[in-house]
Amino acid sequence: MASTSLPYPSLQLQTPTQRSSNLPSRPFSRRLSLRPVSASVSGSPSDRLDYFYNQGRDEFFKSRIQKHRSTVYRVNMPPGPFISHNPNVIVLLDGKSFPVLFDVTMVEKRDLFTGTYMSSVELTGGYRVLSYLDPSEPNHGKLKKLMFFLLKSSRDRVIPEFHTSFTELFEKLESELASKGKGSFVEANDQAAFNFLARSLYGVNPAETQLGQDGPKLVSKWVLFQLGPLLVIGLPKLVEELLIHTFPLPPVLVKKGLSETLRFLLQFIDHRPRRSRENRSLTRRGLPQSLIRDLLQFLWGNENSLPKHDQVDREIRCQTPHTRLAEEIRTAVKSNGGKVTMAAMEQMPLTKSVVYEALRIEPPVPLQYGRAKRDMVIESHDSAFEVKEGEMLFGFQPFATKDPKIFDRPEEFVPDRFVCEEGESMLKHVLWSNGPETESPTVGNKQCAGKDFVVLVSRLLLVELFLRYDSFEIEVGRSALGASVTVTSLKRASF
Numbered sequence: 379m380a381s382t383s384l385p386y387p388s389l390q391l392q393t394p395t396q397r398s399s400n401l402p403s404r405p406f407s408r409r410l411s412l413r414p415v416s417a418s419v420s421g422s423p424s425d426r427l428d429y430f431y432n433q434g435r436d437e438f439f440k441s442r443i444q445k446h447r448s449t450v451y452r453v454n455m456p457p458g459p460f461i462s463h464n465p466n467v468i469v470l471l472d473g474k475s476f477p478v479l480f481d482v483t484m485v486e487k488r489d490l491f492t493g494t495y496m497s498s499v500e501l502t503g504g505y506r507v508l509s510y511l512d513p514s515e516p517n518h519g520k521l522k523k524l525m526f527f528l529l530k531s532s533r534d535r536v537i538p539e540f541h542t543s544f545t546e547l548f549e550k551l552e553s554e555l556a557s558k559g560k561g562s563f564v565e566a567n568d569q570a571a572f573n574f575l576a577r578s579l580y581g582v583n584p585a586e587t588q589l590g591q592d593g594p595k596l597v598s599k600w601v602l603f604q605l606g607p608l609l610v611i612g613l614p615k616l617v618e619e620l621l622i623h624t625f626p627l628p629p630v631l632v633k634k635g636l637s638e639t640l641r642f643l644l645q646f647i648d649h650r651p652r653r654s655r656e657n658r659s660l661t662r663r664g665l666p667q668s669l670i671r672d673l674l675q676f677l678w679g680n681e682n683s684l685p686k687h688d689q690v691d692r693e694i695r696c697q698t699p700h701t702r703l704a705e706e707i708r709t710a711v712k713s714n715g716g717k718v719t720m721a722a723m724e725q726m727p728l729t730k731s732v733v734y735e736a737l738r739i740e741p742p743v744p745l746q747y748g749r750a751k752r753d754m755v756i757e758s759h760d761s762a763f764e765v766k767e768g769e770m771l772f773g774f775q776p777f778a779t780k781d782p783k784i785f786d787r788p789e790e791f792v793p794d795r796f797v798c799e800e801g802e803s804m805l806k807h808v809l810w811s812n813g814p815e816t817e818s819p820t821v822g823n824k825q826c827a828g829k830d831f832v833v834l835v836s837r838l839l840l841v842e843l844f845l846r847y848d849s850f851e852i853e854v855g856r857s858a859l860g861a862s863v864t865v866t867s868l869k870r871a872s873f
């Protein structure tokens with residue numbers, strides 16, 4: 379669990395040897411029978427249509443588990459042939475086989491962040507950004523170190539800037555509720571998250587720059603150009619298939635917006651105080667541009683803002699009586715002089731657990747890939763499979779983190795699942811950061827550099843919510859890039 383002294387306790391700059399824990403491959407348990415990986419590869423677009431429309435993602439994988447009587451099998455993954463030339467992957471759908479994807483001694487992570495295709499580097503200024511780099515590439519370690527530096531150097535701004543940006547969000551929602559009887563959480567959250575990230579990481583308020591309120595719109599468009607081949611955005615099926623699932627969208631259409639956003643960010647990275655010698659030398663070699671793109675990629679790119687809407691929805695709708703959270707949060711803040719501090723947040727076990735449960739039940743980045751570096755054996759709970767060097771492995775994370783052989787009541791949101799020693803011992807099965815929650819990002823692995831930052835701001839969201847309100851009501855629908863959350867009632871704090 380997090381320490382009380384640093385906001386990001388897991389940041390580590392050492393080059394590690396890779397994961398030590400019980401990886402499923404080599405040597406495999408003799409009691410498991412070794413079997414070939416069976417296939418559902420028709421080669422036709424039917425898999426793609428099943429995945430996007432006829433079955434939907436969960437049913438697509440579930441029905442094939444039943445067909446093959448296995449959580450490990452071969453399948454074609456979208457997008458279409460003009461975007462990805464080889465859609466064939468071995469899919470891993472249980473909590474035992476999935477973690478092989480974290481072991482960079484066994485899998486290569488080069489150019490496969492988005493899966494069986496890579497979006498044009500024109501969208502990232504001609505650079506292969508950090509998410510596409512394997513730890514064996516020299517720039518991976520340099521860029522990740524820079525990310526650690528950036529996160530560490532902005533740590534004092536996180537709590538106050540979160541308060542400022544999310545107070546603006548609540549005020550906006552309250553005024554919409556007063557005038558229209560409801561307010562869009564998603565729209566307000568996009569703006570608040572963008573402002574918070576710019577203010578906390580760069581020390582700048584976008585509203586006082588040329589960018590104004592346009593940041594979230596520009597970034598969403600940029601994300602669509604990269605992740606469009608994997609999304610359903612609600613257009614008629616045929617149009618959507620031709621427009622975003624068959625051919626890549628031309629990067630030139632988004633270039634202007636991207637340049638504006640980058641100009642905004644570059645302006646500030648150049649003026650940041652306390653630049654380290656290392657940061658300066660990287661600047662000369664031109665790395666900050668790619669760092670900035672990495673930031674955007676992760677701050678917005680794969681999860682479309684922080685915190686993710688579906689997560690907020692889970693956190694808000696979970697069975698926890700709002701009063702329990704409000705009591706825990708207000709008591710801890712009171713006993714820390716009325717201030718939200720790291721020490722106060724350590725005294726909130728239920729709040730912490732609710733955040734971990736949200737990340738378990740609906741991991742914000744659900745698809746993970748890795749190419750086998752060598753021949754190996756991968757174990758599921760009941761079989762062992764031979765995999766050849768060069769084969770593409772793909773894990774659909776929600777099936778690993780809702781594995782009934784690991785978690786009780788896996789489909790249920792259990793707010794205090796991770797409270798107490800027994801609960802905490804299950805954190806090794808929470809995998810949202812591309813690694814177990816009990817492990818840390820390093821320059822030698824591919825675990826999310828923002829792991830502790832994300833957990834911290836997710837907790838802060840609950841803290842700010844329950845300091846201000848006793849309870850609230852929302853309506854949830856679907857939208858192209860996640861959920862649409864409409865707030866219909868907010869009850870101000872009464873105790």
Ligand code: HEM
Binds near residue numbers: 676828
């Ligand atoms: C809800 C928010 C976030 C989620 C769910 C998330 C998830 C992930 C995942 C799954 C990966 C691994 C991707 C792969 O290789 O398959 C990753 C990598 C990464 N994340 Fe995050 N992330 C989040 C926010 C952030 C933030 C706020 C930052 C930085 C401030 C960040 C920085 C990074 C970096 C730099 C990498 C690449 C690590 C490497 O190449 O070694 N992420 N993230």
